[in-house]
Amino acid sequence: MALPRYAIGLDVGGTKIAAGVTDAHGEVIAKITPRPCPASEQDAVLTAVLDVIEELRDPYGTAGGVGAIGVGAAGLVDWPQGRIRTAPNSGYRDVPLRALLQDATGLPTVVDNDANTACWAEYRLGHRAPYMAFLTVGTGVGGGVVLADRLFRGSSGIGTEIGHMVVDPYGSQRCGCGTVGCLEALASGTALGRYGGAAAALDPGGTLATLAGGASHVTGETVSAAALQGDPTALAQLERLGHWLGIGIATLVNLFDLQLIVLGGGAAQAGDPLLKPVRASFEHFVTARAHRELPDIVPARLATDAGWMGAALLALEAQGG
Template structure:
């Protein structure tokens, strides 16, 4: 009997990744395309179908399609109801993918599927885990007793939108002071631009002028050169990340907190201040263990791998 494989698709605010994945999490082929600038449903669907077609041309034995996408997904219907950094609303993506490809499909929040990948295929199996994905925004996935927690309709575990400060900066979701507004790549870009405006002769401003604008990548590059202002910004970003993690750990008894997303590639620039803050704000440290904070095993592939695993889990009945 051949090994089961599925296509995993990870839809983010800036890029869409797709790959053919084995049941053990091995990525056999991977493709990446930019998210369309208008990011509406029709444009995003066209990219998804193009990726699926190209992957199936190389692997004709895929059993199902899984999609992880930022935003609120109606479970198990597979409708993308809303996304903070994309234009689609009330999008029946599961229905459209199945009609266009003839394969069973499953759709879930991107951080949910990434959490599934980390819990099942990380350094060891975990049954109680929180995943925080730090990228353009902040996603969150919660695994409790070995299963993704979604709430009754899939709208649960929007961890990136717990409110840390109601008087804080505007978040992409429209509220003020969300976790995402303080500890994401978007937050790093905002802080970097503020720093460049305050110090036009500083390294962040100069690198931004060379690149056309100041972004989170500009701040990261400046930090890599030892710039004190950039290092301070990462300290602030990481501290807010730790504050949010402490709040979650105070609610749930966790075996581990996994941090993924693009910014985790900066390593201890982000994670060291996050660990300090998580310990500082942990409740009853004398009576309960502080869950370790670790970098994601799968890096940028977590959403793609988790989406494929979920597709294999949920699609077996349809596949036969």
């Protein structure tokens, strides 16, 4: 059988589905406008995913065309089985998504964690190093790690839960996973919005509250927007976020001995007002900093397409493409 030329990639998150078709070089052949993902019904999610696949497959499904499917899914995903053990913000559990999609489409399929697939897209098409970590800072904090030029998955596929490194176990912030002190509870876009909302409540006439239409409406995006305008209150919140991210990155580098850190996700688009405190905190907390080459910490090159593109690339590679 000839190697497939194209793969469909899907990024199935807690709230939306992004998808497209790419070749092995990352050339985008087609993509859909991201659409809402049914949040909690397993059957509804599967139907929505199959709808997207059919839509993208039809025009490119001729011989030599789409020959594989890759899915990046939020949650703990067994590799290579492609079974979703549990997913945040959803009601489904133990979904053998890979098997379900293969049965329904007849196409070879891979299913991996969405941060893993985004990491792989960045490695393949954006910034790369043989040993690197990719962190996505959005609603939560996710990530992937490349070791010796291969995506690292641990013993079962559920490793690199970067957002759940325990960085403040005696703090007061509970993570969505139920534990106190996870990195995600302190360094996500959600946390940034919380920091901004608290600051705005103390300054109801300030830039943050004004931009958001009230302190209670401040989100991570509001803080990033206000920071772009030079608002010192917003900049202080990015500094706080960066401080925690730097702590998490220090532990990652202490453990994995990495050459490069790539920051993606919405919050990372704040640029230097976030990256500078991240770097300062990292350099403060990494051990033996005088005796190591410090890895660069850079913003991701790929934006919101990374999740589905990485999944498609993994699907093609699994077919030898």
